[in-house]
Amino acid sequence: MADTFDAVLIGAGxxxxxxxxxxxxxxxxxxxxxxxxxxGGAVKTGEYTLPGxxxxxxxxxxxLFAGSPFFKAYGPELSRHGCxxxxxxxxxxxxxxxxxxxxxxxxxxxxxxxxxxxxxADAQTFQELTSRFGDEAPHLFGLLGSEMKIRALAYFMFxxxxxxxLAGTLDMGRFLISTPRAWLGETFQHPHIRALLGAWGMHLDxxxxxxxxxxxPYLEGMAGQxxxxxxxxxxxxxxxxxxxxxxxxxxxxxxxxxxVARILRDGTRATGIELADGRKITANKAVIAGTSPKGxxxxxxxxxxxxxxxxxxxxxxxxxxxxxxxxDALPDWRAGNQLKRFAYVHIAPSLDQMARTYQQAxxxxxxxxxxxxxxxxxxxxxxxxxxxxxxxxxxxxxxxGTIAGDAKxxxxxxxxxxAAEPFAERALDILETHAPxxxxxxLDRRIVTPLELEADNPNLVGGDQVCGSHHLSQHFLFRxxxxxxxxxxxxxxxxxxxxxxWPGGGTGAGPGFLLARKLAxx
Numbered sequence: 136m137a138d139t140f141d142a143v144l145i146g147a148g149x150x151x152x153x154x155x156x157x158x159x160x161x162x163x164x165x166x167x168x169x170x171x172x173x174x175g176g177a178v179k180t181g182e183y184t185l186p187g188x189x190x191x192x193x194x195x196x197x198x199l200f201a202g203s204p205f206f207k208a209y210g211p212e213l214s215r216h217g218c219x220x221x222x223x224x225x226x227x228x229x230x231x232x233x234x235x236x237x238x239x240x241x242x243x244x245x246x247x248x249x250x251x252x253x254x255x256a257d258a259q260t261f262q263e264l265t266s267r268f269g270d271e272a273p274h275l276f277g278l279l280g281s282e283m284k285i286r287a288l289a290y291f292m293f294x295x296x297x298x299x300x301l302a303g304t305l306d307m308g309r310f311l312i313s314t315p316r317a318w319l320g321e322t323f324q325h326p327h328i329r330a331l332l333g334a335w336g337m338h339l340d341x342x343x344x345x346x347x348x349x350x351x352p353y354l355e356g357m358a359g360q361x362x363x364x365x366x367x368x369x370x371x372x373x374x375x376x377x378x379x380x381x382x383x384x385x386x387x388x389x390x391x392x393x394x395v396a397r398i399l400r401d402g403t404r405a406t407g408i409e410l411a412d413g414r415k416i417t418a419n420k421a422v423i424a425g426t427s428p429k430g431x432x433x434x435x436x437x438x439x440x441x442x443x444x445x446x447x448x449x450x451x452x453x454x455x456x457x458x459x460x461x462x463d464a465l466p467d468w469r470a471g472n473q474l475k476r477f478a479y480v481h482i483a484p485s486l487d488q489m490a491r492t493y494q495q496a497x498x499x500x501x502x503x504x505x506x507x508x509x510x511x512x513x514x515x516x517x518x519x520x521x522x523x524x525x526x527x528x529x530x531x532x533x534x535x536g537t538i539a540g541d542a543k544x545x546x547x548x549x550x551x552x553x554a555a556e557p558f559a560e561r562a563l564d565i566l567e568t569h570a571p572x573x574x575x576x577x578l579d580r581r582i583v584t585p586l587e588l589e590a591d592n593p594n595l596v597g598g599d600q601v602c603g604s605h606h607l608s609q610h611f612l613f614r615x616x617x618x619x620x621x622x623x624x625x626x627x628x629x630x631x632x633x634x635x636x637w638p639g640g641g642t643g644a645g646p647g648f649l650l651a652r653k654l655a656x657x
Contacts, residue, residue: 138166138414138416138417139164139416139417139418139419140163140164140165140166140388140416140417140418140419141158141163141164141165141418141419141420141421142154142155142158142163142164142165142166142418142420142421142422142423142654143165143166143168143407143408143416143417143418143421143422143423144165144166144167144168144422144423144424144425145168145395145398145408145422145423145424145425145426145434146167146168146169146170146176146424146425146426146594146633147167147168147169147171147174147175147176147375147379147389147391147425148175148176148177148178148425148592148594148633149175149176149178149200149374149375149378149642149644149647150425150632150633150634150644150645150646150647150648151167151423151425151632151633151647152167152174152375152378152379152382152389152647153205153209153378153644153647153648153651154423154632154647154648154650154651155167155378155382155387155389155651156209156212156378156381156382156385156387157205157208157209157647157648157651157652157655158651158654158655159382159385159386159387160209160385161651161655161656161657163420163655164386164387165382165387165388166387166388166390166416167382167387167388167389167390168390168393168394168395168408168410168416169389169390169391169392169393170392170393170394170395170593171391171392171591171592172391172392173391174375174378174379174389174391175192175372175375176425176592176594177192177193177194177588177592177594177595177600178191178192178193178194178371178372178374178375178642179191179192179193179371179372179375180192180367180369180370180371180372183459183581183583184459184460184461184526184578184579184580184581185461185578185579187520187521187524188461188519188520188521188524188526188578188579189369189370189518189519189520189526190370190459190519190526190528190581191367191370191371191372191510191512191528192371192457192583192591193455193457193588193595193600194371194600194642195366195371195478195510195512195528196364196365196366196478196479196642197220197365197366197367197371197374197642198226198358198362198363198364198365198642199641199642199643200365200374200642200643200644201220201365202362202365202643203643203644203645203648204280204645204648205643205644205645205647205648206644208648209381212381213374213377213378213381214377216376216377216378216380216381216384217373217376217377217380218373218374218376218377218378219367219368219369219373220365220366220367220368220373221365221366221367221368221515221516222363222364222365222515223363223364223365223366223478223515224240224241224242224363225238225239225240225241225242225245225363225476225477225478226239226240226241226359226363226364226477226478226479227239227331227335227355227359227364227477227478227479227480227481228249228331228474228477228479228480228481229327229330229331229334229480229481229482229483230468230469230470230474230480230481230482230569230570231327231330231470231484232484232568232569234469234470235252235253235327235470236249236468236470236471236473236474237249237250237253237327237328237331238331238473238474238477239331239356239359239360240360240477241359241360241361241362241363246261246360247261247262250328253325253327253328254323254324254325254328256324257323257324257325257328260322260323261323261328261356261360264322264353264356264357265357265360265361268357268360268361271357272357274295274298274299274307275350275354277291277294277295278291278311279638279645280638280645282621282649282653283611283612283614283620283621283637283638284620284621288612292304295307310349310350310353311347311349311350312346312347312607313346313347313348313349314343314344314345314346314347314348314349315332315333315336315341315342315343315344315345315348315349315351315352315486316329316333316343316344316486316490317349318349318352318353319332319333319343319349319352319486326485326486329485329486330483330484330485330486330489331481332352332353332355332356333352333483333486333489334352334481334483334489334506334508335351335352335355335356336348336351336352336489337483337489337493337506337532337533338351338508338532338601339351339452339601339605339639339640339641340452340453340601340604340605340606341605341606342489342490342493342494343486343487343489343490344490345606346606346607347605347606347607347610364478364479366478366512366515366516367516368516368518369516369518369519370519371642374642393410393411393412394410394411395408395409395410395411395434396408396409396410396411396434397409397434397435397436398422398424398434398435398626398629399415400435400626400629403625403626403627404626404627404628405418405421405422405626405627405628405629406418406422406628407422408422408434418628420628420654421628421629421630421654422628422629422630423622423630423631423632423650424629424630424631424632425594425632425633425647426593426594426631426633426635427449427451427593427594427596427602427603427633427635428445428446428447428449428603428615428616428631428635429446429447429449429596430593430594431446431624431631432446432447435624435626435629438624438625438626439625442616442619442624442625445615445616445617445619446615446616449603449609449615449616449635450603450604450606450609451536451596451597451599451602451603451604452599452601452603452604452605453493453496453497453532453533453534453535453536453597453598453599454496454533454534454535454536454585454588454595454597454598454599454600455530455531455532455533455534455585455588455598455599455600456505456530456531456534456555456558456559456562456582456583456584456585456598457528457529457530457531457582457583457588458527458529458531458559458562458563458580458581458582458583459526459527459528459529459580459581459582459583460526460527460529460577460579460580461520461524461526461577461578461579461580462520462524462525462526462527462576462577462578463524463525463576463577463578464523464524464525464576465511465513465514465525465527465576466509466527466566466569466570466572466573466576467570467571467572467573468480468569468570469568469569469570469571470569475511475514476514477511477514478510478511478512478514478515479508479509479510479511480508480509480511480569481506481507481508481509482506482507482509482565482566482569483506483507488504488506489506491504492504492505492506492532492533493533495533495542496533496534496535497533497535498535498539499535499537499538499539499540500535500538500539500540500541500542501534501535501538501540501541501542501543501546501554501558501561502533502534502542503541503542503543504565505531505532505533505534505558505561505562505565506531506532506533507529507530507531507532507562507565507566508529508530508532509527509528509529509566510527510528510529510530511525511527511528512526512528513525513526524578529562529566531558531559531562534558534584534585534598535585535597536585536586536589536596536597536598536599537597538550538551538554543561545557545561546558546561551584551585551586551587555582555584556582559580559582584598585597585598585599586598588600594633594634594635600640601634601639601640601641602633602634602635602640603615603634603635603639603640605639605640610637610639611637612637614635614636614637614638614639615631615635615636619631619636620636620637621636621637621649621650621653622636622646622649622650622653630650630654632646632647632650633646633647634646636650637649
């Protein structure tokens with residue numbers, strides 16, 4: 136007899152696991168089926184270099200998860216199952232080619248001092264923004280946490296108009312559609328301060344001149360100043376291990392190494408799944424696919440013409456190349472040893488450089504000067520490496536999934552098997568310029584190409600770690616398509632979740648939790 140569950144979930148990323156836990160807590164029998172050998176999707180940790188060195192495969196920053204409505208509801212339960220965080224009081228910084236730096240810190244007046252060294256006027260502006268953040272945050276977080284339905288948006292607009300008035304609401308609307316460059320240029324004077332904050336837009340596919348991206352530099356700057364950052368104790372997989380344990384404790388099942396071949400249907404209703412080994416799993420109430428839109432189409436075949444076209448034309452962001460480094464010591468930053476105390480050091484010198492890099496990657500070119508996000512987790516969590524040693528987590532942004540050429544004219548290879556090493560060397564050359572002697576401290580390294588990221592997790596199409604562009608035409612009511620921002624599909628009982636569904640990428644588990652609450656009725 137086929138296995139039977141109330142809800143069958145495809146993929147064991149943090150969104151599907153969050154949905155599974157909430158449904159299990161509401162009395163549903165849940166079964167999660169993951170094609171990879173390890174649960175977690177982009178949120179995994181492993182010894183990818185030397186024994187004892189634990190590296191986060193893709194995601195490192197867990198602030199969104201720790202501050203999410205989902206964790207507010209299930210935090211105590213997850214903590215009992217081993218979920219543990221490390222607070223970070225110096226979340227992010229940037230190193231600049233002229234030997235200067237800037238950073239955001241929750242320690243005393245460090246942020247003000249760093250900003251003042253570059254621009255007293257910008258230090259004052261940042262202080263004024265942070266003082267008003269408590270008034271602005273409820274509106275922005277209210278929007279990001281709202282269901283993308285006309286009725287919910289109308290209620291949000293009503294509350295915003297009542298609180299901010301017409302002029303304030305219009306100003307907020309203008310801000311929401313602004314480019315990072317427009318807002319940063321209007322707000323700050325020094326190009327380094329603009330670059331420090333603008334680098335956050337690149338995490339979500341918002342190059343400096345992309346409309347709708349101003350919110351992310353603002354929110355990351357304000358949240359970093361107000362709350363710092365959170366990383367996982369021992370690795371980002373602390374949340375995955377706790378989620379799977381909590382699901383099992385509530386009678387659910389999480390099976391890894393079990394790829395799904397197709398979604399079963401009875402006419403226009405999804406009834407379950409068929410695994411690659413031929414087993415059929417029945418879903419009494421829901422099939423939840425934690426897949427990319429194109430991945431969903433592979434499992435369903437044709438459904439409804441408009442929906443199928445939207446899934447087929449869903450756009451992905453440029454990819455990422457990961458470099459995992461086992462280190463004898465942290466880098467000696469040319470801008471000063473204070474940078475050793477930050478979780479992230481961005482090497483993204485200017486808005487113009489970010490715009491050029493993004494344009495090159497979207498054209499399929501290996502950027503001549505890729506953006507680096509250098510994570511230093513062992514500065515806060517020494518348990519991730521042997522005593523006295525460290526790991527570096529280096530995201531190389533942007534990197535095309537399919538290589539059409541090299542913007543610098545040096546790398547002739549157009550497949551990642553040959554291009555990975557020279558492109559990684561280009562990134563390490565940049566790191567070496569900002570932190571001389573870093574190469575000599577490397578004990579071992581593991582390069583993960585965009586295509587390896589996709590092979591490990593098919594949702595990361597072309598190495599796109601946020602499972603789809605967040606540009607305005609594919610966000611809010613249109614993520615992943617108009618009428619389906621709640622994860623609904625043309626097939627009854629079939630739902631899509633994950634970063635491709637509103638509210639999008641990140642570790643906040645919003646798509647999974649919103650869907651599970653809708654299905655369970657609360």
